[in-house]
Amino acid sequence: MRISELSKRSGVSVATIKFYLREQLLPPGEAVAATQAEYGQAHLRRLRLIRALIGVRGLTVNATRQVLTAVSENEADLHQVLGLVLGVRPVDRDEQPDPEPDTSDADALVTQMGWQITQRSPARKVLTETLQTIRSLGADYDWRSLIPYAELAQQTAVLDLDQLDDTNDPLEQAERAILLTILLEPALLALRRLAQEHESARRYGS
Amino acid sequence: MRISELSKRSGVSVATIKFYLREQLLPPGEAVAATQAEYGQAHLRRLRLIRALIGVRGLTVNATRQVLTAVSENEADLHQVLGLVLGVRPVDRDEQPDPEPDTSDADALVTQMGWQITQRSPARKVLTETLQTIRSLGADYDWRSLIPYAELAQQTAVLDLDQLDDTNDPLEQAERAILLTILLEPALLALRRLAQEHESARRYGS
DNA sequence: ACAATTGGATACTGTCACTATCCAGATTAG
DNA sequence: CTAATCTGGATAGTGACAGTATCCAATTGT
Numbered sequence: 001m002r003i004s005e006l007s008k009r010s011g012v013s014v015a016t017i018k019f020y021l022r023e024q025l026l027p028p029g030e031a032v033a034a035t036q037a038e039y040g041q042a043h044l045r046r047l048r049l050i051r052a053l054i055g056v057r058g059l060t061v062n063a064t065r066q067v068l069t070a071v072s073e074n075e076a077d078l079h080q081v082l083g084l085v086l087g088v089r090p091v092d093r094d095e096q097p098d099p100e101p102d103t104s105d106a107d108a109l110v111t112q113m114g115w116q117i118t119q120r121s122p123a124r125k126v127l128t129e130t131l132q133t134i135r136s137l138g139a140d141y142d143w144r145s146l147i148p149y150a151e152l153a154q155q156t157a158v159l160d161l162d163q164l165d166d167t168n169d170p171l172e173q174a175e176r177a178i179l180l181t182i183l184l185e186p187a188l189l190a191l192r193r194l195a196q197e198h199e200s201a202r203r204y205g206s
Numbered sequence: 207m208r209i210s211e212l213s214k215r216s217g218v219s220v221a222t223i224k225f226y227l228r229e230q231l232l233p234p235g236e237a238v239a240a241t242q243a244e245y246g247q248a249h250l251r252r253l254r255l256i257r258a259l260i261g262v263r264g265l266t267v268n269a270t271r272q273v274l275t276a277v278s279e280n281e282a283d284l285h286q287v288l289g290l291v292l293g294v295r296p297v298d299r300d301e302q303p304d305p306e307p308d309t310s311d312a313d314a315l316v317t318q319m320g321w322q323i324t325q326r327s328p329a330r331k332v333l334t335e336t337l338q339t340i341r342s343l344g345a346d347y348d349w350r351s352l353i354p355y356a357e358l359a360q361q362t363a364v365l366d367l368d369q370l371d372d373t374n375d376p377l378e379q380a381e382r383a384i385l386l387t388i389l390l391e392p393a394l395l396a397l398r399r400l401a402q403e404h405e406s407a408r409r410y411g412s
Numbered sequence: 413a414c415a416a417t418t419g420g421a422t423a424c425t426g427t428c429a430c431t432a433t434c435c436a437g438a439t440t441a442g
Numbered sequence: 443c444t445a446a447t448c449t450g451g452a453t454a455g456t457g458a459c460a461g462t463a464t465c466c467a468a469t470t471g472t
Contacts, residue, residue, distance in 0.1 A: 035449045052339045079410040115404040123396035130393040157401035187336040190329035195363035198321040204285040241468045
């Protein structure tokens, strides 16, 4: 398969495919001549995954590369892959992470829930920052307010991980981990918004 | 309070405040002379809210303006405010929404759940698109797979709306609606990631 | 009186995800 | 065989977005 066919089958322009090759999101095809390379099904598959992560979930190119390399370098160890995939920062503005970001709210919550989590999970920072922001807006809100949410999150996580046991192929597990952890996120937020709308209609509706 | 004091108290640069004024995210101060205006507590409060929506949640300036005007124009009707806030598109690339976006997956799910939702909720489209993407990546996934998630989302929504009943002031309710629906989103995703990491450690951990 | 600050207009910057153009070599249609 | 097309690779340009920076004349504070 040459680049133009890859483009046709994926619906991604040749220029964009070249861009992904340059950015090392897509591995180069097998060079068959100085100006000719061959691409396979794996490329098509990966290209679709890239489009999903960037287009649907809105990951940056950098974050996407982190996810993809994490998966291809650690296919064997599902727990490791999950850790790496989960460790990808939702927004990675700063290059230098602060040596000691404040995570006190998250720490308290994690302890209370009895969760076993590495200290450097970016989610800790996100959680603490969001809570600080909400408090700075005058609401009376701390980690205790989130405990009911945390319990629902735990049930969600059980649902998620159950679906990884369906298959035994490590590569497929790794890819499914991406789908379930990252790609499902917009859908879960959409579900919450729909449920909120329903609940709002039920309580205050005309 | 003049603009420089507003800047100091909010931590937002004068240039950026001017930008928000230009973009009509922040209402103009009370003009006291040709080159002098007075800002009050409401401005400070709103400025912090703007920063939270743009900085923490990553809304665009346009989406932020939609949320803020929705709130200030419909303070009275909480259900209406919620509808407008929930209707803000997470990403608003296209100006012209397709006349008939495919929402079949979401429709089936909404019906199954017995939810009462307007047809034009953007969440329907997000949901359907995400499912289509996941399927195009080869996974066997449809709206039925989301039912357990939808039930958890419903419980989440109940938690959310319970917290709006704490106060009776419409303005405060509207602002709290923003905090709970929009600003809490990154925190909920962070909670899910933490729970996933814990569950992964529990199942496959060292 | 005079340096500093203000609101407002205009122009500029940096980032990001592409997109377009060129080029020499390779392939294919006639 | 040759002409039109396509290829991978390098380099430069685009458009959207969220700010920044600079100027200006009109106030202020001191």
